[in-house]
Amino acid sequence: MKKIFEEPLYPYARSPDQDCVHTIRHPVVVIGAGPIGLAAAIDLAQQDVPVVVLDENDKVSFGSRAICFAKRPLEILDRLGCGQPMVEKGVEWETGKVFFDERQVYEFNLLPEEGHERPAFINLQQYYFEQYLVERVRELEAEGKPIEIRGGNKLLRVEEKGDHVALLVDTPEGEYDLRADWLIACDGAGSPTRAMLGLDFVGRVFEDNFLIADVVMEADFPTERWFWFDPPFNRGQSALLHKQPDGVWRIDLQLGWDIDKDEEKKPENVIPRLRAMLGDEVKFELEWVSIYTFQCRRMERFRHGRVIFAGDSAHQVSPFGARGANSGLQDTDNLAWKLKLVMDGLAPERLLDSYDVERIQGADENILNSSRSTDFITPKSEMSRILRDAVLDLSEHHPFARPLVNSGRLSVPCIHDGSPLNTEDALPGGPARSRPGAPCPDAPLAESFLLRRLGDGFTLLTFNCDAPDVLQEDGITLRRLALSTRDDPTGALAERYLGEARSAVYLIRPDQHVAARFESYDEVRLRAALRRSCGKEIPA
């Protein structure tokens, strides 16, 4: 049987654009049909923005890549119509074990908070994730939504022209020109778009190599995350074992800096290492073996006129903490509604600058977290190793030291404190977790979950409080979702949205982030908050 990553999912086909005498202009072109490019395209097409995705390739991603997907990205995928297959296929895990030298020093349970539709985390091969996105694209096409993927279309040249972007594309049948009102560059960490525009990508390389292997094994290891510091089978280094669906296991072995990559990758060198780790009895087969050096870097700005970068093209992190694809999905979640409003003439172009502000904040948070994990795993000096080992020794006996052990921190979405789109918090006693800038926490309703009820538009969420069902402000429609204590079977809604307050009115953006909140409905203040959340002037 052919594996999904061997199957051409969007093979090259000639487009009528290639035969036109005049250069065709599209509203949005996305470069790259990786997970982030596909998510951007789905988000826009769902909202009827015509979008063309170009990829030089025609298959899902190759090699060992993302496996951990966190709750917030799963919620975003629910909005995009492909959260369910992810969760059905993915492996859920809650228990982690940490080993130091020859012994287990402790075990932890993620103890996810109750009352969320989606789990804290799932493990799933990136190729399945991309497959579900492609299937969703096909579904949208069948519904007549304006979305198209062109495989075998390689971007050769790009120029930002002020009022449009000019592209030159290569195909198996020769080159053709295209124009785009807007270009979203999701062409990965090595982004050709970025290079062609001569833009920077600065940061830090971690002087270390990791052997990343995906192995298929018949083993009854439990569904847990095991992390080793300085184990007997990989002295002085670290190791990770993590389960994926279909009996595939992800193994990361730290190798150090001065190694011969080609030698280390040879099966005759990899297999004995894995045997030492897994034990002689375990039968396994190698699916992938690669050697990676990790980096943390980002562009100085993600928006350059009509060219907007998202995903790995804009920022790159080391995989500890699983923040690459997870944060890329938050980029497109943040971008799609803003771009739509600007394209429809319902918001000024400067709304797009808030994408830069908010997602650079997100990228910096991710870079900080993944750099700290990498520094713990790969101590940079003798003293940092001494302190690290002291933490591990103490963690075996004393709970206080366990939070200091850092083999990757759970990817959580960032709260856009200080975003220009926020209106100052006006809900005295309201919970901090749902303050302006925060993504809405999910909560069970009587028959569904809260986030399912929010949709793609602006929502006026009211608790125990009267307000109009629909409000129009300068072309933007705000729909009310009225909830009361009766809709709160577990009390989670009150805990997550009311806190000490008795009633509340929340203005929620299309990406499910809170823009403003008040104790009661006040039309003037609400209209001002809505204008602000779209980057509009507020009349005096």
Next chain:
Amino acid sequence: MSPLILTPNIAGADDFYAELLAVHDGLSKSESDAFNARLLLILANHVGDRGTLAAALEAARDTGAG
């Protein structure tokens, strides 16, 4: 924040100091380094307060010969 105490605060200071030296007796340099690191982390956790810890980091940094 509880202010960092930089005036004498240990009753029987000579005894404590002797105990501190005694635990290092017979340890190699690397064992002693590891011991110091564990001790430091235990004490830091006991203090807990980030402001006090920051003041302690600063006091230690500002008084070294280096």
